[in-house]
Amino acid sequence: MIVFDTFSERFTRRFARASSRRSMLARFGAAMLAAPAFPMLPVARARAADADVNGLTDFERNAQTKDPAKCSYWRHCAIDGILCGCCGGGVHTCPPGAEPSPICWIGTCRNPDDGRHYVIAYRDCCGRSACTTKDPDCACDTNDRDLPIYSPFNSNDILWCYGKAAATYHCSTAVLMGQAS
Amino acid sequence: MIAASLTAAAKLPPTQSAYLEGCGGCHGIDGRSYAPKVPDIAGQAGFYLCTQAGRRYIARLPNVDFAHLDAQQLASVMNYVVFTLGGGSAPAGAPPFTAAEMAAARAETIDSPDLMRVRAGIIAGILKTCPAARGLLAYGAP
Numbered sequence: 001m002i003v004f005d006t007f008s009e010r011f012t013r014r015f016a017r018a019s020s021r022r023s024m025l026a027r028f029g030a031a032m033l034a035a036p037a038f039p040m041l042p043v044a045r046a047r048a049a050d051a052d053v054n055g056l057t058d059f060e061r062n063a064q065t066k067d068p069a070k071c072s073y074w075r076h077c078a079i080d081g082i083l084c085g086c087c088g089g090g091v092h093t094c095p096p097g098a099e100p101s102p103i104c105w106i107g108t109c110r111n112p113d114d115g116r117h118y119v120i121a122y123r124d125c126c127g128r129s130a131c132t133t134k135d136p137d138c139a140c141d142t143n144d145r146d147l148p149i150y151s152p153f154n155s156n157d158i159l160w161c162y163g164k165a166a167a168t169y170h171c172s173t174a175v176l177m178g179q180a181s
Numbered sequence: 182m183i184a185a186s187l188t189a190a191a192k193l194p195p196t197q198s199a200y201l202e203g204c205g206g207c208h209g210i211d212g213r214s215y216a217p218k219v220p221d222i223a224g225q226a227g228f229y230l231c232t233q234a235g236r237r238y239i240a241r242l243p244n245v246d247f248a249h250l251d252a253q254q255l256a257s258v259m260n261y262v263v264f265t266l267g268g269g270s271a272p273a274g275a276p277p278f279t280a281a282e283m284a285a286a287r288a289e290t291i292d293s294p295d296l297m298r299v300r301a302g303i304i305a306g307i308l309k310t311c312p313a314a315r316g317l318l319a320y321g322a323p
Contacts, residue, residue, distance in 0.1 A: 102215035106206040119193060119201050121210070153206060153244060160206075163216025177201060177210070179192040 056110075057144050063112045071140035073174075075120050077109035079140045080156040081172035086138035087131035091174055094125035098170040101126050102163040105156050107145050108180045119177040126161035128170040140172075196257045200266075203248045203258070212266035220320040227263045227271025228314035231307045238303045239263075240278065240286035243296075252284040259283065272311065297321050 063074040068091040069083060070076075075091065076083070088095035104123040111118060133139065147154040161167045193201065201210065204222075208214050212223030229235035239245065240259065248255055259278040263271050293299050304317045 102209075103207045103219060106201050108202065118190070119198060121201075121206070151247065153203060154249070163214070163218060176190070177193070178198075179190060180202070181193055181195045181198045 059142050059144050060110050060112070063110070065111065065113050070137045071142060072137075074111050075109050075118075075174040075176060076140055077120075077142055077144040078105075078107045078146050078156050079122055079142055079172050079174055080146070081122075081124065081140065081169070082131045082133065083138045083140060084125055084131075084171040084173045086133045086135055087171045089125060089171065089173065092123075092176070093173065095128075095131070095171065098125035098128045099166070100124070100173070101161045103160060104175075105153075105158070105160055106177070107154075107156070109144065109174075117180040119180045121175040121177055122156065122160070123173050123175055124160040125170045125173060126168055127166040128168060130169055131171045196254075196261045199250055199254055199258050200261055203250065204244075204262070212262070212268075217319070221316070222262055222266045224268045225270055225314070225316050227267030227269070227275070228307055228311050228317060229303075230263060230271045230275040231311035231314065232303075235303050235307045236275075237286070238291070238299070240283060241289060241291045243290055246287045246290040252280040252287070255283045256280045270314070 057077075059072075059077050062072055063077065064070070064072050065074050067073060068075070069085040071079070071083070073091070083091075084093065084095055084098075085091050089098070094100050101124045104121045106119060106121050108117045109120050110116070143156065145154070146156045149155040149157055152158060159167070159169055161169045207216075207219045208222050209219075212221065212226070214221055226239070229239045245255070245259070248258070250258060256278040263275075264277070291299060300321070304314070307314050307317065
């Protein structure tokens, strides 16, 4: 123990002689000045990670406008479910035997052809058991501008088969409402 | 179910766009929810302006105050809801919501655990002044 105490004392004294409080203050001041450049809070980091230097999300960089039966179709930027187009319906129609939920999740997606954002209504089709498909391009989990469920009207994790329609989820549509402003 | 006035690629006015993104999913694209568990707005929302208590009530609703809009945008959406979607249900001469009013409302959001009881009391008061507001009773009816 005495050996350890002696070592500590010598080290501390040597360190104190070799370093100045002024240089410490200078380094601390520089660190404080640079701090705002590095987002420290998890929410700020998560938000920063959502978009690249061009302001595009991962989904938006890979979005396409040709095939609506794929998750990468531009209107599917926040579709947490199975595409109705893979289940006998379409991008805005329910398959036979399923009915559209009276309420829906509404968000905005960017069309890569014109770079503009459009309002999209994700209306679930309900009343039949979940559509099963082996095509991996049909079961989507994209989440642009989706928020946690404590902000329910902005969360696509909620089951939107609610209201008059049966509560059984079958698949999801993505109805184009118009250009967002 | 989609309003005929909404042409697919038409540019939406900012207030209508904000309504759709923040409210229209549940309350309906045209203010009709078609769901008994979600209050209709079309032809009804303006009745809340029949009383000062009703006006304060809708301005202080939790999902109104939590909207991702600034006070001016929120006032515009509220006026779109009560005067446009409300379709003549607002009493003549009712003043529009202002940004200052919505900013103040956000500071006193309704925090009662029994929102339906609060709502019932508000509607009872409205019906004394505006008997035509009976449609408000449809939501929450057993």
